[in-house]
Amino acid sequence: xxxxxxxxxxxxxxxGLLDRREELQCKAHLETCAHCQAxxxxxxRLQQNLIARGQAAAGVSLVQTVMRRVHREQFTPERETIMxxxxxxxxxxxxxxxxGAAAILAVILLTTPKAQARALEVMAKGAQAxxxxxxxxxxxxxxxxxxxxxxxxxxxxxxxxxxxxxxxxPALKWRVDKxxxxxxxDGQSTLLFVKPDFGYKVPQASPSGFDTxxxxxxANLSQTLExxxxxxxxxxxxxxxxxxxxxxxKSKSVISVEAKSGLGADDYLHNQFFSxxxxxxxxxxxxxxxxxxxxxxxxxxxxGDQLVxxxxxxxxxxxxDPAVFQLQLPAxxxxxxxxxxxxxNEKYAAMTSEQxxxxxxxxxxxxxxxxxxKFFNPLPDNVKQYLGGLQVISIGTHFSASNGAELVPYxxxxxxxxxxxxxxxxxxxRNTSRWFFDGGI
Amino acid sequence: xxxxxxxxxxxxxxxxxxxxxxxVDRYQKPLxxxxxxxxxxxxxxxxxxxxxxxxxxLSLKKLRKPESFYSWLLGIAGRVxxxxxxxxxxxxxxxxxxEAMNATAAGQPDEYPLEEAIAVLPxxxxxxxxxxxxxxxxxxxxxxxxxxxxGTVTKTLSRAFLLLRQDLQAxxxxxxxxxxxxxx
Numbered sequence: 001x002x003x004x005x006x007x008x009x010x011x012x013x014x015x016g017l018l019d020r021r022e023e024l025q026c027k028a029h030l031e032t033c034a035h036c037q038a039x040x041x042x043x044x045r046l047q048q049n050l051i052a053r054g055q056a057a058a059g060v061s062l063v064q065t066v067m068r069r070v071h072r073e074q075f076t077p078e079r080e081t082i083m084x085x086x087x088x089x090x091x092x093x094x095x096x097x098x099x100g101a102a103a104i105l106a107v108i109l110l111t112t113p114k115a116q117a118r119a120l121e122v123m124a125k126g127a128q129a130x131x132x133x134x135x136x137x138x139x140x141x142x143x144x145x146x147x148x149x150x151x152x153x154x155x156x157x158x159x160x161x162x163x164x165x166x167x168x169x170p171a172l173k174w175r176v177d178k179x180x181x182x183x184x185x186d187g188q189s190t191l192l193f194v195k196p197d198f199g200y201k202v203p204q205a206s207p208s209g210f211d212t213x214x215x216x217x218x219a220n221l222s223q224t225l226e227x228x229x230x231x232x233x234x235x236x237x238x239x240x241x242x243x244x245x246x247x248x249x250k251s252k253s254v255i256s257v258e259a260k261s262g263l264g265a266d267d268y269l270h271n272q273f274f275s276x277x278x279x280x281x282x283x284x285x286x287x288x289x290x291x292x293x294x295x296x297x298x299x300x301x302x303x304g305d306q307l308v309x310x311x312x313x314x315x316x317x318x319x320x321d322p323a324v325f326q327l328q329l330p331a332x333x334x335x336x337x338x339x340x341x342x343x344x345n346e347k348y349a350a351m352t353s354e355q356x357x358x359x360x361x362x363x364x365x366x367x368x369x370x371x372x373x374k375f376f377n378p379l380p381d382n383v384k385q386y387l388g389g390l391q392v393i394s395i396g397t398h399f400s401a402s403n404g405a406e407l408v409p410y411x412x413x414x415x416x417x418x419x420x421x422x423x424x425x426x427x428x429x430r431n432t433s434r435w436f437f438d439g440g441i
Numbered sequence: 442x443x444x445x446x447x448x449x450x451x452x453x454x455x456x457x458x459x460x461x462x463x464x465v466d467r468y469q470k471p472l473x474x475x476x477x478x479x480x481x482x483x484x485x486x487x488x489x490x491x492x493x494x495x496x497x498x499l500s501l502k503k504l505r506k507p508e509s510f511y512s513w514l515l516g517i518a519g520r521v522x523x524x525x526x527x528x529x530x531x532x533x534x535x536x537x538x539x540e541a542m543n544a545t546a547a548g549q550p551d552e553y554p555l556e557e558a559i560a561v562l563p564x565x566x567x568x569x570x571x572x573x574x575x576x577x578x579x580x581x582x583x584x585x586x587x588x589x590x591x592g593t594v595t596k597t598l599s600r601a602f603l604l605l606r607q608d609l610q611a612x613x614x615x616x617x618x619x620x621x622x623x624x625x
Contacts, residue, residue: 007603012595015580043602046609049555050574056477057470057575060487066465066494070458238487304462 001025006036010043061258064280064298064305065240068256072242119241120229122253123283125290127225130316134169136219137318140295140311147180147194149439151211151273155299155306164215165324172205173325176212183210186325198380199329200336214274218311221292228257228281235260244284251287256280268399268407268423271301280305291316334378339429339436348374349433353398353406353426356435360424361392361412375426376437383441389415398426405438443587445564450507453498461501465494468511470575472518475556479522489525493518511567512560558608566601569594 001009001022006029012018013026030037141159144152150162166174175184182193190206193199202209208216218224231237238258246252261276263269269276274297282296297309329335342348351359356375363371364387372387373379396409407423414420425439444452444463452460472493477486497514504513559567572583580598584591 008596008599010602011580011598012592015595017580017591017595039603039606042606043599046602046605047574050570053474053478053555054470054574054577056483057474058577060470060473060490062469062473062487062491062494063462063465066469066491066498067459067462069491069495070461070498 001029003029003033003036006030006033007039010040014040014044014047059236059238061238061300064256064258065238068240068242115241116232116239119239119253119255120232122241122285122290123225123229123255126283126285126292127222127229129290130221130292133221134317135167135320136164136221137166137313137315137320138164138215138219138311139313140309142178142310143306143308144178145180146178149211149273150176150178150181150183151214151275153272153274153277153299153308155301155308159310162215164212164219165320166216166219167320167325172207174208174212174216175324175327176210176215182327183212184325184327185209186327191327191329193327193329193333194380197330197333198336198378199333202338211273218295221314221316225283225292228259228283231259232257243287246284246286246293252293253285253287255283255285257283265302271299274309279308334380336378339377339432339434341432342374342434345432345434348435351435353408353435354395356426357408357410357424358392358395360437361387361390361395361410364388365390365392375435386414387441393419406435407440443568445508446510447507450501450504450510453501458498461494461498464510467571468514469494471511471556471559471571472514474575475515476518476522478556479519480525485525489518489521493521496521508564512557515557515560554609554612555605558605558612561608562601562604566597566604569597570601570605573598 006026009018009022009026013023016023018026030040140162142153142162143157143159144150144154144162145157146160148154160179161177163177164174166172171187173185173187175182180195182195184191184193185205185207187205188203190202190204190209191199192201192210200210217227228237232239237260240256242254242256244252244254257280259277259279259281261270261278263276263278267276271277277297278300280298280300282298283292284294284296285291286293292314294314295309295311296307298305299308348356348359360372360375363369363375364384367384367388369379369384376383391413393411393413398406398408400406405425405427407425409421409423411419411421423440424437426435427438428434429436446464446467449460449464453464469490473486473490476489476493477483480486480489493514496517497510500517504510506513559570562570568587569583572578572586573580578586580594581591583589584594587594589597
């Protein structure tokens with residue numbers, strides 16, 4: 001290996017990417033060529049410097065802030081400094097001009113580092129203003145399939161309406177609605193209805209349930225805002241503050257928080273659910289009432305940022321009709337409930353998640369719905385039609401998800417010839433210790 | 442598929458202004474790093490980086506060589522950093538400002554030319570450096586992102602390093618010459 005070849009291989013050699021033969025040749029050259037050896041040493045120093053600089057800049061995320069400013073600037077016909085404005089109108093200031101200058105001044109002040117302190121103040125006041133709620137009603141839009149999980153983010157889907165009613169006093173009751181799915185807690189039990197014919201009832205009053213936790217957290221407005229303040233302070237989440245005029249003509253403070261899930265981009269759950277997503281969250285406060293008026297979540301992903309959730313209506317302490325918490329199910333609904341102990345429960349409790357996945361799929365292949373229901377109960381008819389007669393091609397080794405589930409990679413051939421390769425999400429039931437289906441089909 | 446700086450600049454000028462976000466995404470980290478080394482304060486660096494991008498966007502029509510977008514952006518950032526510093530001086534006691542100036546100059550004497558040297562690399566070399574070190578991708582991930590063989594990525598990186606070294610050495614020599622001339 002000559003000098004030029006050796007230098008071309010510096011990075012591959014430093015990062016262990018050469019094959020054994022090339023690595024030996026490169027190292028042999030370095031041992032005999034003082035010039036290349038010196039260059040290699042310099043490269044290592046420069047590389048360390050670059051790594052350090054990259055790490056220092058790792059949390060920098062300016063795209064949203066810059067583009068917001070760019071959009072704002074586009075509507076300003078001429079870029080003028082405060083001083084030029086003052087000089088321009090020196091001899092004829094009216095109230096309008098003074099107000100215009102004040103507005104520009106406000107924007108400039110709010111883009112300084114002091115904006116963070118001001119943003120935290122607005123959020124703290126907003127939290128204080130809703131510290132004592134007896135009921136709340138939220139209405140917004142989420143990108144999701146109408147019947148799918150409440151917390152799943154589906155950027156490829158259109159927006160559907162999502163709505164929450166929550167009574168905190170005298171007794172806790174709540175309801176969350178999407179067009180194809182409703183979850184209700186009436187103070188006695190918690191019920192999920194997936195339209196048109198699937199229901200699941202838990203005979204306990206749960207404070208949340210059926211993947212509605214994230215929305216309940218938002219509904220606890222003061223805690224949500226305090227939690228954001230804590231994350232900004234302790235985790236260094238970037239925050240910006242801008243002033244806007246609302247459609248009602250009133251001035252608004254818009255606070256943007258860059259929320260990090262802490263999950264790597266290669267984590268299976270990354271950006272799939274609200275609790276595991278990297279988002280920019282825009283909170284709009286009315287400057288006069290100090291109340292939170294609307295919320296927008298933008299999903300950060302490799303393909304760009306996308307609006308995935310909005311809250312357009314936030315009613316604090318509204319009267320809620322008691323009928324909201326009563327749900328009449330159609331007669332044809334198949335009802336599921338807590339898993340029951342089986343006569344041979346131990347056999348299933350001893351299974352690994354891979355064994356449970358195989359047992360479930362093989363039962364579907366045989367169309368043995370009694371066996372399949374031991375993992376997936378009740379099995380809706382559309383699932384039976386979809387999975388019936390399948391062939392198992394392979395079952396992989398599970399990996400753990402941050403929500404406590406085990407995800408088992410699988411490849412199956414459906415009876416229509418379609419080959420499906422995905423991850424089956426299984427969780428262990430606390431009472432029976434059996435694995436049950438939690439998603440992934 | 443990532444476009445070149447020239448292509449993004451031309452698309453922005455043609456009315457696809459959202460494409461400017463891709464240039465921000467591409468250069469936000471090295472620009473921040475450059476400014477952090479200059480102003481010695483992360484919050485100010487972030488603020489200056491924002492301002493630099495906004496000014497760049499507003500002046501995009503004046504950019505004569507779209508392929509030199511990043512060098513041009515660094516020029517804008519340098520001016521923003523100076524303005525920011527002057528503004529600081531106005532708001533501090535004179536001796537505090539002098540101390541800050543000395544601390545900034547003494548603390549990071551040879552750091553910020555690195556981003557300037559990266560700015561004058563050929564675009565393909567600059568791209569792999571930015572992705573590998575500022576975006577934190579592995580060589581294999583860079584190869585996937587750019588649809589290049591892994592060997593091409595490592596060779597391009599090795600050559601980029603040698604070019605960076607030569608540029609930094611040339612800057613160092615020029616600096617020494619200036620110092621010699623300025624000495625009484």
